[in-house]
Amino acid sequence: MRRHPNLGPPLLVAENLVKSFGPTPALDGASLQVYAGEVLALMGPSGSGKSTLLHCLAGIVTPDSGTVSYDGRDMAAMSDAQRSALRRTEFGFVFQFGQLVPELTCLENVVLPLRLAGVRRREAARRAAGLLERLEVADVADKRPGQASGGQGQRVAVARALVTRPRVIFADEPTGALDSLNGERVMHLFIAAARETGAAVVLVTHEARIAAYSDREAVIRDGRVREQEYAR
Numbered sequence: 001m002r003r004h005p006n007l008g009p010p011l012l013v014a015e016n017l018v019k020s021f022g023p024t025p026a027l028d029g030a031s032l033q034v035y036a037g038e039v040l041a042l043m044g045p046s047g048s049g050k051s052t053l054l055h056c057l058a059g060i061v062t063p064d065s066g067t068v069s070y071d072g073r074d075m076a077a078m079s080d081a082q083r084s085a086l087r088r089t090e091f092g093f094v095f096q097f098g099q100l101v102p103e104l105t106c107l108e109n110v111v112l113p114l115r116l117a118g119v120r121r122r123e124a125a126r127r128a129a130g131l132l133e134r135l136e137v138a139d140v141a142d143k144r145p146g147q148a149s150g151g152q153g154q155r156v157a158v159a160r161a162l163v164t165r166p167r168v169i170f171a172d173e174p175t176g177a178l179d180s181l182n183g184e185r186v187m188h189l190f191i192a193a194a195r196e197t198g199a200a201v202v203l204v205t206h207e208a209r210i211a212a213y214s215d216r217e218a219v220i221r222d223g224r225v226r227e228q229e230y231a232r
């Protein structure tokens with residue numbers, strides 16, 4: 001199942017990123033390339049800069065220096081409107097907390113990004129329901145996130161991120177709230193997205209067991225990418 005190193009041009013390129021929060025350095029010369037169709041795990045000790053690197057790659061955080069380019073375009077040269085359009089149309093996000101709209105049902109949460117993208121109501125509902133089924137959370141489709149368990153809500157959030165078939169999926173500890181079986185299900189869905197739609201999946205994880213599903217692991221230490229390894 002392992003994918004060989006991609007020889008095409010990288011989809012995302014981060015070069016020499018430096019970022020501090022006040023006196024605290026978060027990134028100190030981080031460089032990384034991300035290829036279409038791969039699942040890349042960012043590993044490393046707590047506070048090493050993994051989330052900050054993910055946020056810079058996604059255009060959520062602007063680095064103090066260094067560049068991020070997406071599909072050959074410098075993100076810093078884009079307007080805020082262009083960057084948010086990019087996040088809405090080409091990127092999908094899974095974060096650990098607070099991502100579902102509490103007033104909507106779980107199904108409506110997954111339907112929403114499709115409706116925003118102009119997909120008709122019935123088709124959107126069909127696709128959303130299909131994904132909830134694949135993640136085995138169809139039984140909470142008509143419940144609000146507050147009535148679902150943490151792990152169920154997390155899988156609904158994964159469905160919401162994948163449903164528009166984004167070109168890049170950014171996930172910060174996406175399996176943190178899940179038991180090992182459900183963590184595995186989520187990773188299989190990420191792998192399927194990478195293989196079936198050519199999406200790049202960039203995920204931050206502490207868990208070696210989860211990183212073992214990736215194609216490549218990059219180890220971040222003290223704000224820099226220190227090692228990269230293709231899984232065997």
Ligand SMILES: Nc1ncnc2c1ncn2[C@@H]1O[C@H](COP(=O)(O)OP(=O)(O)OP(=O)(O)O)[C@@H](O)[C@H]1O
Nearest residue numbers: 021024025026044045046047048049050051052053
């Ligand atoms: N918004 C922020 N404001 C202030 N400091 C921040 C902010 N975000 C990150 N930091 C600091 O930057 C450093 C890197 O944080 P980051 O969250 O990127 O690391 P991480 O490797 O993802 O950590 P963890 O594994 O614990 O989530 C840490 O010292 C952190 O406290």
